[in-house]
Amino acid sequence: MSSVIAQLMRKHLMTPEQLQSIREKCSLVKKSVQDISVEMGIVREEDLFDAALQISGSPTVDLDQSRIDSALIKLVPFAMARGHGIFPVQRDEDTLTVAMSDPSNVVVRDELRFVTDLEIKPVLCRKNQISEYIKKFYHPDTVQQILKNTLEDSPLEQIEREPLSSEEIVDLALLSSDNSSFIKLVHKIICDAVEGRASDVHIEPQEKNVEVRYRIDGYLKSVIKIPRNLHPRLAARIKILAQLDIAEQRKIQEGRIKAVIDGKKIDLRISVIPVFYGEKIVLRILESTESKFDLNQIGFERGELEVFKKAIGKTQGVILVTGPTGSGKTTTLYSALQHIKCETKNIMTIEDPIEYLIEGINQLQLSHSKDVNFSSGLKSILRQDPDVILVGEIRDKETAEIAFRASLTGHLVFSTLHTNNAASSVTRLFNLGLEPYFLSSSLVLLVSQRLVRMVCSKCRQAYNPDKHVLQKFKKYLQDVNIRKFYRGKGCSQCNFSGFYGRTSIFEILKVDDQIKDLIFNRASERLIFKTAVHNGMRSLIGSGVAKVAAGITTLEEVAKVTDVMEEREQPLVGPDEEKWDPSLLLAE
Numbered sequence: 338m339s340s341v342i343a344q345l346m347r348k349h350l351m352t353p354e355q356l357q358s359i360r361e362k363c364s365l366v367k368k369s370v371q372d373i374s375v376e377m378g379i380v381r382e383e384d385l386f387d388a389a390l391q392i393s394g395s396p397t398v399d400l401d402q403s404r405i406d407s408a409l410i411k412l413v414p415f416a417m418a419r420g421h422g423i424f425p426v427q428r429d430e431d432t433l434t435v436a437m438s439d440p441s442n443v444v445v446r447d448e449l450r451f452v453t454d455l456e457i458k459p460v461l462c463r464k465n466q467i468s469e470y471i472k473k474f475y476h477p478d479t480v481q482q483i484l485k486n487t488l489e490d491s492p493l494e495q496i497e498r499e500p501l502s503s504e505e506i507v508d509l510a511l512l513s514s515d516n517s518s519f520i521k522l523v524h525k526i527i528c529d530a531v532e533g534r535a536s537d538v539h540i541e542p543q544e545k546n547v548e549v550r551y552r553i554d555g556y557l558k559s560v561i562k563i564p565r566n567l568h569p570r571l572a573a574r575i576k577i578l579a580q581l582d583i584a585e586q587r588k589i590q591e592g593r594i595k596a597v598i599d600g601k602k603i604d605l606r607i608s609v610i611p612v613f614y615g616e617k618i619v620l621r622i623l624e625s626t627e628s629k630f631d632l633n634q635i636g637f638e639r640g641e642l643e644v645f646k647k648a649i650g651k652t653q654g655v656i657l658v659t660g661p662t663g664s665g666k667t668t669t670l671y672s673a674l675q676h677i678k679c680e681t682k683n684i685m686t687i688e689d690p691i692e693y694l695i696e697g698i699n700q701l702q703l704s705h706s707k708d709v710n711f712s713s714g715l716k717s718i719l720r721q722d723p724d725v726i727l728v729g730e731i732r733d734k735e736t737a738e739i740a741f742r743a744s745l746t747g748h749l750v751f752s753t754l755h756t757n758n759a760a761s762s763v764t765r766l767f768n769l770g771l772e773p774y775f776l777s778s779s780l781v782l783l784v785s786q787r788l789v790r791m792v793c794s795k796c797r798q799a800y801n802p803d804k805h806v807l808q809k810f811k812k813y814l815q816d817v818n819i820r821k822f823y824r825g826k827g828c829s830q831c832n833f834s835g836f837y838g839r840t841s842i843f844e845i846l847k848v849d850d851q852i853k854d855l856i857f858n859r860a861s862e863r864l865i866f867k868t869a870v871h872n873g874m875r876s877l878i879g880s881g882v883a884k885v886a887a888g889i890t891t892l893e894e895v896a897k898v899t900d901v902m903e904e905r906e907q908p909l910v911g912p913d914e915e916k917w918d919p920s921l922l923l924a925e
C-alpha cells in the first residue's frame with residue numbers, strides 16, 4: 338500500500354471496504370489506487386494532496402507560478418511523465434527539480450535518477466496541474482501547425498507501420514512521438530475530437546480539400562481543411578491503425594481501433610466508404626463502458642429512476658424503450674443491463690449492430706448474410722437458458738411473438754420500438770398482429786425518450802424565450818414554477834455553441850392493472866395516454882419542461898425533439914374532460 342493511501346486511512350478518509358472496491362476497479366482499468374479513488378468520488382483531490390504533503394514533507398510547487406524550462410522536457414520521456422504523473426521543472430547543475438503528485442514514491446525517484454543521470458529533487462504538485470502541463474508541453478502543436486509541418490516535409494514519408502495485431506491497444510500519444518507527421522496529424526485530429534467531446538469524426542474528400550468535421554452534442558462542426566493530395570496517405574494511416582486493407586480503395590470497409598487517450602480507454606469504429614473524390618472516413622468514438630452506462634447519469638429524475646429500477650428488477654415481463662433513431666434508447670438499455678448484471682444471471686442480447694461490448698453479457702450480432710435474423714437468433718438464444726434478453730429492435734410479428742411468449746415463461750425481455758410516444762407502442766404492437774391478452778399480461782413498462790442538449794454551465798445566463806414558443810408551452814408551464822429561463826451565451830468550453838453535453842427526457846408509462854385492462858380491451862392510444870397521465874405519468878414535453886425549470890436545458894431544445902409545436906392551440910384536456918372516467922369511454 339502506498340504511504341499516501343495509508344495516511345488517508347489513518348485519517349479515516351478511506352475505509353478498508355472502500356480500498357477493496359477501489360482495488361477491484363484498478364485491476365480492471367489499470368490505473369493507480371489514487372486516481373481511481375478520486376474518480377469514484379471516495380477521496381477529494383485536496384485530501385490526496387494534503388496526505389502527500391503530510392507524509393513527504395517536501396516543498397510544494399505551483400507550476401502556474403514557476404518558470405518552466407521547456408528544454409528539460411527532453412530529459413524525461415513522455416511515457417514516464419504521464420505514467421507516473423511527473424513533470425520536470427528546473428535544472429540546477431546536477432540536480433533536477435521534478436514536480437510529483439507523490440514525492441514519497443522512492444521507486445519513481447530512482448527510475449528518474451537512472452534515466453536522467455541527475456540527482457532528483459522532488460517537489461509536491463497537484464496531480465491535475467501536472468497532467469495539464471504534460472499535455473501542454475509534450476504535445477504543444479495545434480492541428481494546423483502539424484498540418485503545416487506535414488506539408489513542408491519533403492519528400493513525404495512513404496514507409497507505413499506494420500499492421501497491428503487484433504487485440505493491441507494503441508497509445509496514440511506514444512505513437513505520435515515518432516517523427517511521422519501523418520501519425521501526428523491523425524493523433525491530433527482524434528485527440529482534439531475526444532477532448533472536445535465529439536462522438537464522430539468525419540473526414541470527407543471534396544474537389545479541392547478534405548474537410549474534417551466533428552459531431553459534438555449531435556451537431557456537426559467543421560474543424561480543418563486538408564489539401565486533397567494528402568488524403569490518400571491520411572486515409573492509409575487510419576486504415577493501418579484499423580487493420581484495414583490499404584490497397585483496397587473501392588470497397589466499403591469497417592474496422593476498429595482500440596486506443597488510449599489521456600489515460601482514457603477509447604474504442605474507435607472506423608467506416609470507409611468510397612465516394613466520388615476518394616474515401617470518406619467516419620470514426621465513431623466510443624468511451625469505455627463503465628463510465629458511459631450508468632443509470633444514475635443518463636437523465637432520470639429520482640422518482641423516475643425508482644420506477645425504472647423496480648421494473649428492471651423483475652424476473653419476467655417486457656420492457657420497451659421507444660423513440661426515433663438517436664434518441665438514446667441503446668444507452669438506456671445498456672445502462673439497465675449494466676445495472677442488473679450479476680454472476681447469477683444469464684444475460685443475452687441480439688443486436689444489429691452490437692454498439693458496445695459489455696463485460697459479463699453475451700451479445701449476439703445479427704449477421705449480414707441473413708442466416709441469423711431477430712426471430713431465428715432469438716429462438717437460439719432461448720435454448721441457452723437466459724434470464725434476461727435484449728432484442729435490439731422489434732420489427733416484425735414473429736420476433737414480437739417469440740419475445741412476448743418468452744416473457745410469459747420466466748424471462749425478462751428488453752427491446753426497442755420506433756414509435757413517438759409510450760402509448761403508441763401498444764398500437765404498433767396491435768398493428769403487428771399481437772393479441773391484446775398477450776400484451777396486457779406481459780408488458781411491464783413503456784419508456785419513450787429523447788435527447789436534449791444541456792446548457793453550458795460556464796456561460797449560462799437568463800433570457801426571455803420567444804413569445805410564440807412560450808405560447809406553445811403555456812399549459813405545461815402552468816404546472817411548474819419557473820422564475821427564469823437560461824441559455825448559454827457561448828464560451829470556449831462549449832465551442833461557442835452554448836451547450837455542453839446531452840441528457841435524456843423520459844415519458845414512463847407503468848403498465849398497472851388499469852392500463853392492463855385498457856390494453857386488454859383494445860383501448861385507443863389516446864385513452865391509454867390520458868389514463869396514464871391521470872395516474873401521474875409525466876409526458877415527454879412535461880419532462881422536458883421540468884428540465885427547463887431546473888435550468889438544465891432550453892424550451893427551444895425541448896420543442897425540437899417533441900411535437901409541442903404541432904399541438905393544437907386548445908388544451909387536449911378540456912374542462913369537460915377534467916373528471917372523465919376511463920371506464921365510461923370504454924363502454925362507448
Ligand SMILES: [Zn+2]
Pocket residue numbers: 793794795796797825826827828829830831832833835836
Ligand atoms: Zn459555454
